[in-house]
Each structure stands twice: as C-alpha cells, then as structure tokens.
Amino acid sequence: MKSIVMDGDNRKNQERDDRSNSIHTFNLTKTFNNFHAVESLSISVNPGDIFGFLGPNGAGKTTTIRMLCGLISPTSGTGKIAGLDIVKDSLKIKKIIGLLPESSGFYSWMNAREYLVYFAALYKIEEQIAKKRIQNLIEKMGLATKSTVPIGYYSRGMKQRLGLARTLINEPKIIFLDEPTLGLDPKGQQDIQRILVDLNRENHVTIFFSSHALNEVSSLCNRIAIVNKGRLVAEGSIDELRKLVGDSSxxxxxxxxxxxxxxxxxxxxxxxxxxxxxxxxxxxxxxxxxxxxxxxxxxxxxxxxxxxxxxxxxxxxxxxRSLEDIFFKLTDSKKEQKLHQDIKPEISKNIDKNQNITGSKTGSKLQNHGGEQ
Amino acid sequence: MLELYRHDIAGTFYSWKGGIWIVTAALIFSLVAYLLLTDKELSLLDQGEMLFTLTEVIISLGIIISVITASSSVSTEIESGTFESLLLTPVTPWKISLQKLLSIITIWIILYVVSIPYIFAVAGGTNLGISAILYVGLYGTLLIIGFSALSIAISGRLRSSKNSIMTMIMIVLILLSPSLFFASSLKKTDFGLTLENINPVSHTMNSLDSLLVDNEQLLSQQLSHIWPVIIFTIICIVFFTFYTRKFEIKGL
Incomplete structure (x- = not known):
C-alpha cells in the first residue's frame, strides 16, 4: 500500500514538532443541563501514541472528542492539544488536527475530488499542493476509479474512506477518530487500520481512537483509556489494565x-x-x-x-484475560466500585512509581480516577 | 472564503431550490404583468397602481424565497451532518453563515434582474420605471438582507429545517399581513397602526405606494419610510452576528 507523501517542508516541521503532538486534559467536564456527559476527565496522550478511548454507549467518548476538537466548550476543566488551549486556541488547533466523526455527512451532489478541493480551500492550502495531496489521498483511499462519481452513489465504506481523506487533507499532527470502522466490512476495517498504522509509523501522527471494536483497539493501540458514565475508569497499556483488574493476564x-x-x-x-x-x-x-x-x-x-x-x-x-474481559469488568458499575476500593492503595503506589516515566512514548501512566467518585 | 460562497451557490442551483425558484418567479411575474395589462378590470387601474402591484409581488416573492432558502441553509447542513465537518475547519461559524447570507443575496439579485423587464413593461409610457427599479432594488435588498440574516440565525438556533422554515414563514406572514390582508378599517385601529409603524414591510409598501401611486418622487419624501427599514436590517444583522459567532454541536 502506498503511503501518504508529505510535502518536504511540512514533513520537516512535523518531525520537529513531533514531541508536541500531545493531548492533555485536566478535570475536563461537560454538563448538559443537569446531565454530566463528561466529569473530571484527566488523560494524557503522548506524542506518537495510538490511544484507544473505550467506553460503553453514552460514556462520554464523543463529547470528549468534540471538546478536544473545539466543537463544544467544556463546562469546566482544561485541555491542551499540542500545547494549545482547547477553548482559547480552537482555531489554531483546527489547523493541526483532523477528526473523522462517527457519522460524517457529505454533499451528495459533489464528487470525491470536488469535495476534497472544497475542504483544501477551507484550510487555505495552496492550489498546486492541494492538487497533489488530493491525488495522493484519492489513490491511497482506493477511490481513484470513483473520484468523479457523485458521492450520493457511494457505499458506506467508500464514504468512510472519503471522510478519512478529508480528515487528512491538512496533514494533521493529531487525528481523532470516532468509531472509524463502524459498519464497515472486514476488508474495509483492515484497510483503514493499515492506513492509520502507516500514518502513525511514517508521519508520527498521534491517533486518538474511540471505538467499540475491542479487538481493533487491542491490536492497534499502545495505550488505552476506559471511560464509563463520563468518568475515567482506567488508563494505561493493555498489560497494565490486565493487572488492574486481576493482577494477572x-x-x-x-x-x-x-x-x-x-x-x-x-x-x-x-x-x-x-x-x-x-x-x-x-x-x-x-x-x-x-x-x-x-x-x-x-x-x-x-x-x-x-x-x-x-x-x-x-x-x-x-x-x-482479553481486553473484552477488562472492559466489561471495568465498566460494570457494581464491580467498578468494588474494584476502586480494592486497587486504590496499589494504584497510588503505581502513580508515584510511574510519574517519572510519563512522557515517554510507551511509558504508560497507570491511573484510576474512580477513587475520586 | 470565496470557496464557501461558490459552494453554496453551486449547491443552491444544483438542488431544486435555486433554479426552480427563479423560473417560478419569472412565471409569476409574467402572469401578473400579463393580467395587469390585458385583464379588463385590472387594466382599468391607474398605471402607477399597476406598477405598485407588480413591485409588491416582486418584493413579497423575494422575501418568501430568501426566507425559505435561508431558514433551511444551516439546519439542512446540521441535519445531514455536513455542518460538523465545516466547523472542524479553521473557518469561524460566523464566516460560514456570512457566505450563506451572500449566496442568498445573490439569488435575490438574480431575481431582481429578472424582474426589471417586467417593471419596464408595466411602466411603459410613464416616468415611473426607473424610480420603481431603484426603489425595488433598495427596499428589496435591505429587506432580503434583514430577513435572510434573521432566518440563518434562527436556522442555526433551532437546528431543524421544518421548525425554522415554519417560524420564519409565521414572522413573514405577520409582517406582510397589514399590506396584503388587512382591510383599511383594521389598519386604522391601534393594533393596525402600531404594527404598521414598526413593520419594515409596511413601510416599504407605503413608500412604494406614495412613490408610484401618489408620484412623490423626492428622496426626502421617502426618508421616513427608508429609516425604519434600515433599522430593521441593522437589528437583524446584529442578531445574526450574535447567534452565528459561536456555534456548538449538540448531542452526546
């Protein structure tokens, strides 16, 4: 599979800024009327991570992503993307990130090429660079033969690929994906996963990946956060989460x-x-x-x-113990409370122990915020 | 910035809205002009009154088309999920909405240009043609900017095409009612007089009436009608700016 060719200058800049492709939130909270969609969420995503963001329906995953991407404002708490504040610098953040929402809408009367040209213009990408980049993305997403067909005739898989192409049009340093493979056939899922891995390896793009597909998350992500009812239940690598729920894999x-x-x-x-x-x-x-x-x-x-x-x-x-076991154990509300009581002392020790490794690419911070409940 | 405008214009004319509206408007102008010039009873009207009737139709139609198009502009994008993609780009919601407003004003300009030959046809042989064209342009543009700005703000606020179109149609009907539906006795009641005084559409129609029927062609004679329309437009633009400056996606 062909990889995305980045413009020389952009690539150099991207490599230089690689260390700043991080995401940090501190006590991020979003309340709709009296409903707490996200409550005191504190997570850290290191540059170059493929970060899995797991949780059952209504856990607050999409709301969190929307806050991080500047689509909604947090009720309280702060968040930083590549060092930029998610509220004050939302326009600057939008220039360096890409988001593939759970269900993207498309202009059915446009074709893929026109659609990408339109978005390239909104990002103010120079016409020649945009042309080259669009051709590259269309080929990479396997849309070359259908690039002049109106999007209205596209299948869900093709639309999802086009959505991903749009997400990548500005060569983002950080990509947010909200259930990117939902409704895709196994081939479509595999293709999208491969593109994401390539982007992460070759362009050092930080990927924030929200999904229900636990197998997908366990195979792609080096770090995972599990949220339930708007709260962070656990954060760490799969091995660390295994230890968290049962001391042993x-x-x-x-x-x-x-x-x-x-x-x-x-x-x-x-x-x-x-x-x-x-x-x-x-x-x-x-x-x-x-x-x-x-x-x-x-x-x-x-x-x-x-x-x-x-x-x-x-x-x-x-x-x-699979990620599925871990997920169900951590998101089961009755067990969740018990688990918090059991592991709280151990977690405190682990947090102290892991503080000095936070920031390294694979160094995962083992946290449990359940004790704050 | 221009890309959004071009895209909105292309979208409007690709879908049924733009093209069909213009063709329908041209057919309505043709029918009204034909009836005014050939119908036995209507042709007995004074030529100024004929022209006034035609300008009323042009402005009313312009308002209705603009309001329906603007009311669905943002909400349709929200309903189809395309607005979220736009908000993800480094373009502010205000700029996105402004481009939509410009594309609707463009439709009005096309409609206005289409109406000019009909005005000339009905005004033939009088000195009212140019005045009618200028004042229809002035009032029409001010009202269309105002109503479209208000409609776009409401469209973004209500996030539902059905609700925003219904709301705006109700507002337009209330404002058009003194000119189109009120009997002269009702106009003289306190309610009728108050509605006329604060109503930009009534001021427009009264101004065109005095201009074309009573032949009061001096600008100073029309200023008392022009100011309320300008104030209405400014209020609508302020409302538009306030409600489109920040936009949040709703839902979990």
Whole structure:
C-alpha cells in the first residue's frame, strides 16, 4: 500500500514538532443541563501514541472528542492539544488536527475530488499542493476509479474512506477518530487500520481512537483509556489494565455444576486465595469460579477444597484475560466500585512509581480516577 | 472564503431550490404583468397602481424565497451532518453563515434582474420605471438582507429545517399581513397602526405606494419610510452576528 507523501517542508516541521503532538486534559467536564456527559476527565496522550478511548454507549467518548476538537466548550476543566488551549486556541488547533466523526455527512451532489478541493480551500492550502495531496489521498483511499462519481452513489465504506481523506487533507499532527470502522466490512476495517498504522509509523501522527471494536483497539493501540458514565475508569497499556483488574493476564476458570447444594457449599468454604464467582447470578446449569492466582499449587489447594466440600467440577480451563474481559469488568458499575476500593492503595503506589516515566512514548501512566467518585 | 460562497451557490442551483425558484418567479411575474395589462378590470387601474402591484409581488416573492432558502441553509447542513465537518475547519461559524447570507443575496439579485423587464413593461409610457427599479432594488435588498440574516440565525438556533422554515414563514406572514390582508378599517385601529409603524414591510409598501401611486418622487419624501427599514436590517444583522459567532454541536 502506498503511503501518504508529505510535502518536504511540512514533513520537516512535523518531525520537529513531533514531541508536541500531545493531548492533555485536566478535570475536563461537560454538563448538559443537569446531565454530566463528561466529569473530571484527566488523560494524557503522548506524542506518537495510538490511544484507544473505550467506553460503553453514552460514556462520554464523543463529547470528549468534540471538546478536544473545539466543537463544544467544556463546562469546566482544561485541555491542551499540542500545547494549545482547547477553548482559547480552537482555531489554531483546527489547523493541526483532523477528526473523522462517527457519522460524517457529505454533499451528495459533489464528487470525491470536488469535495476534497472544497475542504483544501477551507484550510487555505495552496492550489498546486492541494492538487497533489488530493491525488495522493484519492489513490491511497482506493477511490481513484470513483473520484468523479457523485458521492450520493457511494457505499458506506467508500464514504468512510472519503471522510478519512478529508480528515487528512491538512496533514494533521493529531487525528481523532470516532468509531472509524463502524459498519464497515472486514476488508474495509483492515484497510483503514493499515492506513492509520502507516500514518502513525511514517508521519508520527498521534491517533486518538474511540471505538467499540475491542479487538481493533487491542491490536492497534499502545495505550488505552476506559471511560464509563463520563468518568475515567482506567488508563494505561493493555498489560497494565490486565493487572488492574486481576493482577494477572491469566486466570483459571473452574466450572461447577449448579446442583441444589452448590451455592450454599461454595459460600461456606474458606479458600487460601482470592477467587471470583458468579454465585449471585449463576446460570441454570453452572456456577463459574475464576481463580486469579493461577499457580499450580494454588489450583491444587482450591480443587482439593472443592472436592472435599462435595462440589461437582464440570470443567477447568486456563483463560487469558482479553481486553473484552477488562472492559466489561471495568465498566460494570457494581464491580467498578468494588474494584476502586480494592486497587486504590496499589494504584497510588503505581502513580508515584510511574510519574517519572510519563512522557515517554510507551511509558504508560497507570491511573484510576474512580477513587475520586 | 470565496470557496464557501461558490459552494453554496453551486449547491443552491444544483438542488431544486435555486433554479426552480427563479423560473417560478419569472412565471409569476409574467402572469401578473400579463393580467395587469390585458385583464379588463385590472387594466382599468391607474398605471402607477399597476406598477405598485407588480413591485409588491416582486418584493413579497423575494422575501418568501430568501426566507425559505435561508431558514433551511444551516439546519439542512446540521441535519445531514455536513455542518460538523465545516466547523472542524479553521473557518469561524460566523464566516460560514456570512457566505450563506451572500449566496442568498445573490439569488435575490438574480431575481431582481429578472424582474426589471417586467417593471419596464408595466411602466411603459410613464416616468415611473426607473424610480420603481431603484426603489425595488433598495427596499428589496435591505429587506432580503434583514430577513435572510434573521432566518440563518434562527436556522442555526433551532437546528431543524421544518421548525425554522415554519417560524420564519409565521414572522413573514405577520409582517406582510397589514399590506396584503388587512382591510383599511383594521389598519386604522391601534393594533393596525402600531404594527404598521414598526413593520419594515409596511413601510416599504407605503413608500412604494406614495412613490408610484401618489408620484412623490423626492428622496426626502421617502426618508421616513427608508429609516425604519434600515433599522430593521441593522437589528437583524446584529442578531445574526450574535447567534452565528459561536456555534456548538449538540448531542452526546
């Protein structure tokens, strides 16, 4: 796949400014009437990061992106993009960022080339440079054969590619993507992911990526923030988030037959190690017990106790904690509160420990703001 | 800046709005002029009154076309999701709205140019033709700037084409009603007089009436009518500037 050719001067400037392609928010809050869409959100995205921004529907992801891009003003708190204030310098910020919204609208009567020429003119890009850049983007997005067809005839995938081309027309230093692959076929998703990775690697573009596709986020992003109900639940690399929810990336799943006495027996037994179970919400047939400390001697002890208590084991599986597990665990409101209580002391230690590595490309700051609730 | 203007003009004429409006207006002018000159009863009217009727139609039609186009200008973009992309560019919402206002004024200018031959046809043989053209240009442009600015501000405020068009049509109907629908007895009531005094459309129609029917061609005789229209336009521009200077995308 062809990469985007940047104009010489722009590329040099971009490389020089690479270190400033950061995003920082401090207690960013947006309230609509009495509804807190985003509440005291403090995140840091380092230059060159592909930053995943995860959360369930209504978590405040789009509102956060809109505040960062200057489309709405925060109710309180501050935010900086490449060192520029998101309220005072919104026009300057718009020159150096690109946003692909969740659902872009297009002028159906224009074709792709006219559409990009129009936006290039709004960015005041010199005509010759714009012409070259547009041709390059049209080829890269695979729209070359359809560039003179009215956009009204485009499929969703083609429109999304065109939206991405528009996002890149000003050669942004920071790109915000709000569910960029939503509704695309696997090929379309893969193409967009590849373009994003190329941009990040070759042009050092910082990418702020909001998505529901957890696999996509785990494969693309080096750092992740999880938000729920407008609040930051956790921030860090996937490994750090794994530690946050279960101390280990692996755990053992023991599936017990849900017999008449199983629940009572399970609640009465004393185990030497920490377990989680769905004892309060079991399925008709099974009760699942997860052993977080999956060392062999611990497992043996647990199994011995289970058998001696008369519990019927249906199966035992070694599981890897996926981003999906982490996501559901962190965004489950009941568990969220418990988790905050459990991990708060440890997190405080980690924050102290990680303060000196904040700012490095891969150094992730492990945070939990749940304790502030 | 010009790119936005060009784009809006192209969009207006690509869609049904621009072209169809102009053709429809030309047909209406033709019909009115034909009836005024050939209908037995209408042709009995004084030529000044005929011309006054035609100028009333030109200005009313200009206002209605501008208001409908302007009321849907921003809200249509919001509804179709294109406005967010525009707001992401380093162009202020005020500049985006100003370009929309300019493109609507352009439609009025085209409509005005189309109306000139009809004015000449109806004014034939009198010295009223030039005055009619100048005053229609002056009042029409002031009113169209005012109403379009107000419509664009309301369109951005209400974010719904249906609601903004309905709101503006109601405002226009209220302002047009003394001239078009009020009986002379109603005009003389306190309500009628108050509405006439603050109403820029009534001042326009009264000015054209005195100019074309009563032949009061001196500018000084028309100043008392021109000022209220200028004030209305200024108020609308202030309202436009205030409401388009900042624009926020709504929704979560």
């Amino acid at each position: 692996e755990y053992l799943l023991i599936r017990l037959l849900n017999l008449p006495d199983t629940q009572k027996a399970l609640s009465n037994i004393q185990l030497p190690i920490k377990i989680n179970s769905n004892i309060n919400n079991p399925t008709k047939e099974f009760i699942d017990v997860s052993v977080l400390d999956a060392e062999s001697h611990s497992i043996n002890k647990v199994l011995e106790i289970f058998i001696s208590s008369g519990l019927q084991i249906y199966e035992i599986k070694r599981m890897n």
